[in-house]
Amino acid sequence: MTALLTTTDLAMRFPGRHGLTDLLRGIPRPVVRALDGVSLDVRPGETLGIVGESGCGKSTLARCLVGLHRPNAGAVRYQGTDIATLRGSARQAFHRQVQMVFQDPYGSLNPLMSVGASLAEALAVHRIVPPADIPRRVQDLLDRVHLPATAANRYPHEFSGGQRQRIGIARALAVEPKIIVADEPVSALDVSVQAQIVNLLQELQTSLGLTLVFITHDLRLVRHLTHRVAVMYLGRIVELGPTEDVFASARHPYTQALLRAVPRLVPGQRSRDVAVRGELPSPLAPPPGCAFHPRCQRAEPDCAATVPALALREGHWPVACLQADRAIAHSSTIATSTPSV
Amino acid sequence: MTALLQIRDLTVTFATRHGAVHAVDGVSFAVGRGEVLGLVGESGSGKSVSLRAITRLLPDFARVSGQVAWQGEDVLAMSPERLRRLRGGQIGMVFQEPMSALNPVLPIGLQITESLIAHTDLDARARRARALELLDLVGIAAGPSRLSQFPHEFSGGMRQRAMIAIALAANPAVLLADEPTTALDVTIQDQILRLLRGLVDELGMALVLVTHDLGVIAETCDRVAVMYAGRLCETGDVAAVFARPRHAYTAALLQAMPGEGTRDRKLLTIPGQAPRLDAPAIGCAFAPRCALVRPICTTDRPVLQPVAPRQSSACHAAADLAA
Structure with missing residues (x-):
């Protein structure tokens, strides 16, 4: 299957905070490596989950995918073409076909424009339909995300969080995209409302054949919604595989820890052992070698020296762990350490 | 087990420019030594306000009525001097955002x-x-x-x-924790929850844990109180409530959670949104969104009553949910 969107060795660095005293002392400006060699492909029609804890680079990756950030190194290719080389109408076409849905729709909708006007603007700018058909198309869009027709005349502040996220989705759908990159689209919502949005996304994917990149920190959602999952830690992908397989038998020690840490909905299975000790290292000074090695129980001396590449390592999906090949030999001991979510 | 902290018919009303907001509406629960009680609900359900009312941490425009008894002593009538010794002394508090x-x-x-x-x-x-x-x-x-x-x-x-x-x-004999892990990453949340649980088991404290996450309840708490629109829906042992919820809201909430085994189906959704709190429902607050609604639900407010050993529910459909 040819990939729709690919990234190769994507790197994104941001300057860190640099005080005046640091400057005068000649201390170099710190650099945050938000992404450090990320390669993945997004396949047509799939839902790809990107999961990780805060600071792992998942939102930066999302922004690179839609062209909101220009990476420092590496490339994002859409249907084979490096998006950095796109100009004029080709660039506009890319932005139309790859849309983003943000966590906080209130921050991404113009508060002074009615919902109908916001949707109409997108339709007009991208010349999706002739001007005369715009009002009808606005109604179609609202209907698609299950909002009443009267919503068109109202303003963002008049809606609840869940309704606003529907508007955000309608706005993304207006320009008939092929891919939607959704960055934590339901994280701010209560469970009962979250379920409505999750179902809506699934429904739209099936009916419109959309490709969905779903960025989240919620492993339960990843398991429910995605076909494949990329697990990120400190700017790198540590494991990338079919969701069900990864949940059944995660290969990277970090993925295993993450799965153990998610509170299960089944009472009485409480264990007193923590899933993983220690905290996320500072992205300003990531540990050498495998970034997870200081917290990893399976770490060997070579883990502190070598950055493990994301590779198959004798398994069915790629993992960035030097010990993964060894683990295959002792798979019986590892299988027990990955409980279900 | 004797209750350390006993809350009876707690009601909190905020007077605002747009009228009264009924944040907590007749909530009763108790917690004893060595016990972890989870207070769970969605935003605006009144769980944090209930917790803050216990130690009288609410602003002046909050009207609090009902009874908060600390080892039999009435907290709501306590002198400021006595209250100061109770807060941070016998009752410790942990908040969501430590910063x-x-x-x-x-x-x-x-x-x-x-x-x-x-x-x-x-x-x-x-x-x-x-x-x-x-x-x-x-x-x-x-x-x-x-x-x-x-x-x-x-x-x-x-x-x-x-x-x-x-x-x-x-x-302290009781620790009140208001969403202590909501702002944290999942591996750190895991560490903090296990720390809290370990402290309860070692020091014999009581813990009241406010959260919106049913998974946190399942893994950390002994008993749970489910809140909706300022009212208690259901209370009981965590194992019983999760295995056989007896309030339509609890049942719906559990089925709306994604996770293992939900992959091949749609999540159950609860239509609509939480009600406004300025005009309390005459009947059950959940009735407008409830799949099991019946005529009595909109006219008679259900009372929290025992439905099974160590489980109580305020739902007119409680008997149907038992099946």
């Missing part, structure tokens, strides 16, 4: 010591020793150097550990 609960310009050691000065007779030397002991208890390594550090030098997880250390300083 806004900690004083940013004081070192952590001093913030722990403040609590020891207020609530214990320890001299300066003993206070320092106790502060180090507390840091060790909550899993902050290298205590002596940590005592002189400021909150901004701590990570999110470490700040929450420091908050817990301060709350534990005076050996």
Whole structure:
């Protein structure tokens, strides 16, 4: 299957905070490596989950995918073409076909424009339909995300969080995209409302054949919604595989820890052992070698020296762990350490 | 088991420019030594307001009625002097965002010591020793150097550990924790929850844990109280409530959760949204969104009553849910 969107060795660095005293002392400006060699492909029609804890680079990756950030190194290719080389109408076409849905729709909708006007603007700018058909198309869009027709005349502040996220989705759908990159689209919502949005996304994917990149920190959602999952830690992908397989038998020690840490909905299975000790290292000074090695129980001396590449390592999906090949030999001991979510 | 803390018919109303908001509406629960009670609900369900009402931490325009009994003593009628000794003394508190609960310009050691000065007779030397002991208890390594550090030098997880250390300083009998792990990453949440649970088991404290996450309840709590629109829907042993919820809202909430086994189906959704709190429902507050609604639900407010051993529900459909 040819990939729709690919990234190769994507790197994104941001300057860190640099005080005046640091400057005068000649201390170099710190650099945050938000992404450090990320390669993945997004396949047509799939839902790809990107999961990780805060600071792992998942939102930066999302922004690179839609062209909101220009990476420092590496490339994002859409249907084979490096998006950095796109100009004029080709660039506009890319932005139309790859849309983003943000966590906080209130921050991404113009508060002074009615919902109908916001949707109409997108339709007009991208010349999706002739001007005369715009009002009808606005109604179609609202209907698609299950909002009443009267919503068109109202303003963002008049809606609840869940309704606003529907508007955000309608706005993304207006320009008939092929891919939607959704960055934590339901994280701010209560469970009962979250379920409505999750179902809506699934429904739209099936009916419109959309490709969905779903960025989240919620492993339960990843398991429910995605076909494949990329697990990120400190700017790198540590494991990338079919969701069900990864949940059944995660290969990277970090993925295993993450799965153990998610509170299960089944009472009485409480264990007193923590899933993983220690905290996320500072992205300003990531540990050498495998970034997870200081917290990893399976770490060997070579883990502190070598950055493990994301590779198959004798398994069915790629993992960035030097010990993964060894683990295959002792798979019986590892299988027990990955409980279900 | 004797209850340390007994709340009866707690009602909190906020007077606003647009009229009264009924944030908590007739809530009763109790918690005893060595027990973890989870208070769960979605935003606006009144769980945090209930928790803050216990130690009278609500602003002046909140009208609080009902009864809060601390070992039989009426907290709502307590003198300010007595209340000051109770807060942070016998009742410790942990909040969601440690950065806004900690004083940013004081070192952590001093913030722990403040609590020891207020609530214990320890001299300066003993206070320092106790502060180090507390840091060790909550899993902050290298205590002596940590005592002189400021909150901004701590990570999110470490700040929450420091908050817990301060709350534990005076050996409280009850710890009230308001979404203590909501702002934390999942691996750090796991560490903090296990720390809290371990402290309850070791020190025999009681813990009231407010959260919106049913998974946190399932893994950490002994008993659960489910809230909706300021009212209690259901209370009971966690195992019983999760296995056989007897309130339509609890049942719907559990089925709306994604997770193992939901992959091949749609999530159950609860239509609509939480009701406004300025005009309390005459009947059941959940009736407008409920799949099991019947005529009586909109006219008669269901009363919380026992439906099974150690399980109570305020739902007209409770009997149907048992099947």
